[in-house]
Amino acid sequence: FHGNSPPHVAMLVTPGMGHLIPIAELAKRLATRHGVTSTLITFASTASSTQRAFLASLPSAVASLSLPPVDLSDLPRGAAIETLMSEECVRSIPALTKLLLDLSRAANLVAFVADLFGADSFDAAAAAGVRRKYLFFPTNLHVLTLILHLPELDVTVPGEFRHLPEPVRLPGCVAIPGPDILMPLQDKTNPCYKWMVHHGAKYREADAILVNSFDAVEPGPAKILRQPSPDRPVVYPVGPLIQADRDGGGAGSGCPCMEWLDRQPAKSVIFVSFGSGGSLPTEQMRELALGLEISGQRFLWVVRSPSDEGAVNDNYYDAESKKDPFAYLPEGFVERTKDVGLVVPSWAPQIKVLSHPATGGFLTHCGWNSVLESLVYGVPMVAWPLFAEQRQNAVMLSEGVGAAIRVSESKGREKIAAVVREVMAGEGRGAAVRAKVAELQKAAAEGLKEGGAAATALAEVVEKWTGGGGGGGN
Numbered sequence: 391f392h393g394n395s396p397p398h399v400a401m402l403v404t405p406g407m408g409h410l411i412p413i414a415e416l417a418k419r420l421a422t423r424h425g426v427t428s429t430l431i432t433f434a435s436t437a438s439s440t441q442r443a444f445l446a447s448l449p450s451a452v453a454s455l456s457l458p459p460v461d462l463s464d465l466p467r468g469a470a471i472e473t474l475m476s477e478e479c480v481r482s483i484p485a486l487t488k489l490l491l492d493l494s495r496a497a498n499l500v501a502f503v504a505d506l507f508g509a510d511s512f513d514a515a516a517a518a519g520v521r522r523k524y525l526f527f528p529t530n531l532h533v534l535t536l537i538l539h540l541p542e543l544d545v546t547v548p549g550e551f552r553h554l555p556e557p558v559r560l561p562g563c564v565a566i567p568g569p570d571i572l573m574p575l576q577d578k579t580n581p582c583y584k585w586m587v588h589h590g591a592k593y594r595e596a597d598a599i600l601v602n603s604f605d606a607v608e609p610g611p612a613k614i615l616r617q618p619s620p621d622r623p624v625v626y627p628v629g630p631l632i633q634a635d636r637d638g639g640g641a642g643s644g645c646p647c648m649e650w651l652d653r654q655p656a657k658s659v660i661f662v663s664f665g666s667g668g669s670l671p672t673e674q675m676r677e678l679a680l681g682l683e684i685s686g687q688r689f690l691w692v693v694r695s696p697s698d699e700g701a702v703n704d705n706y707y708d709a710e711s712k713k714d715p716f717a718y719l720p721e722g723f724v725e726r727t728k729d730v731g732l733v734v735p736s737w738a739p740q741i742k743v744l745s746h747p748a749t750g751g752f753l754t755h756c757g758w759n760s761v762l763e764s765l766v767y768g769v770p771m772v773a774w775p776l777f778a779e780q781r782q783n784a785v786m787l788s789e790g791v792g793a794a795i796r797v798s799e800s801k802g803r804e805k806i807a808a809v810v811r812e813v814m815a816g817e818g819r820g821a822a823v824r825a826k827v828a829e830l831q832k833a834a835a836e837g838l839k840e841g842g843a844a845a846t847a848l849a850e851v852v853e854k855w856t857g858g859g860g861g862g863g864n
């Protein structure tokens with residue numbers, strides 16, 4: 391019946407540009423390299439203008455559909471985003487089941503893919519008779535290892551992670567101090583903790599897990615997870631998947647920053663940005679401004695209004711900064727730094743900035759997409775993590791592979807200035823970080839070439855989808 395239509399995959403994306411961008415890139419790669427078309431299924435709450443514009447810009451091989459809204463009004467105000475996403479997913483199962491049934495009538499549906507907070511949707515795939523259920527994990531192997539171990543850690547770790555006297559040691563992973571463990575696990579009385587433990591168990595229903603990472607950046611867990619194991623699905627590192635053709639569309643187009651960068655010397659500018667939703671408390675924003683000024687380095691800073699009134703990730707569902715962010719900068723800062731620095735409000739075309747020859751460093755919140763983009767363009771990092779899994783990422787980058795230097799917890803201006811100078815021009819640790827990042831840039835590019843590790847992993851997955859046989863993998 392579907393004999394002549396291309397293999398088609400349905401992919402459920404939980405809210406946030408950080409989830410949408412890499413899964414869309416996966417879909418594009420499946421289309422261009424393997425002739426597999428796909429439908430990205432988003433939640434109604436994802437309907438921000440930035441995300442709508444992004445979906446509309448995708449090639450025709452990547453369709454998109456939105457689930458109908460579900461009522462979340464019974465959830466407490468201030469519920470964690472992980473809770474909101476997980477609840478929205480569970481409550482969408484009936485609508486998703488219907489959507490998948492329709493899709494399997496209309497297309498040659500070979501697999502269903504859920505992302506990190508969407509594993510409950512496997513129930514919808516099963517109800518709709520979709521045989522193969524895969525998980526796409528947009529962050530890294532360290533975080534995946536932790537989540538897969540959660541059902542066990544839930545039993546063996548007494549009290550809160552942040553009170554543990556020893557760091558958490560997991561197979562192959564850099565030891566993570568308790569306070570740096572994944573943010574949604576930091577308060578066990580919060581429902582989002584139980585949700586994460588639940589996901590750790592639910593992930594095991596996947597036929598395989600595709601991860602947006604690559605061996606060279608986290609060789610320890612890569613070695614372990616590449617071995618098949620009876621107690622978890624097969625893991626395929628298929629990264630780094632970053633946007634290949636980003637032209638800074640949407641809210642970023644027309645950013646004055648590109649022309650400004652054109653006028654700066656090679657590798658002289660540190661790009662400062664905290665992802666699609668991150669913002670700093672007023673006091674830290676001030677110290678950062680003064681730290682950049684003292685550092686004497688050129689900088690390009692995407693400034694957002696401070697986060698003081700609410701959670702640091704208030705902007706997560708919509709990238710537009712709400713108030714005038716420049717009003718919070720120290721008095722006279724913009725004037726004093728106008729020859730070396732540029733501040734832009736809310737959003738910059740990050741990939742264009744990172745790939746620009748004038749960019750020589752990236753002060754980042756360590757969101758995983760930002761980290762991968764930095765590595766793909768060979769930009770050494772200053773790590774300033776905020777929420778989600780960013781503190782863990784900062785540990786693994788600075789203590790593990792050595793691709794970043796982390797700003798100390800006190801966030802004082804002098805310390806900020808010193809770290810910025812070291813990463814940009816330092817002879818000691820900074821030089822080592824710059825050399826390591828150059829090496830990782832090469833490794834990332836090798837893996838994505840025909841025959842490289844990531845390309846081969848994805849080809850194996852497609853073979854499982856299209857070459858007959860069962861769910862496959864484990």
Ligand code: UDP
Pocket residue numbers: 406407408409411642663664665666667668692736737738739740741756757758759760761763
């Ligand atoms: N991004 C961008 N311009 C900005 C901020 C973010 O283009 O001003 C893009 C960035 O390139 C990355 C994504 O948004 O692809 C942010 O994802 P990440 O995982 O780094 O952080 P999150 O937004 O999920 O916290």
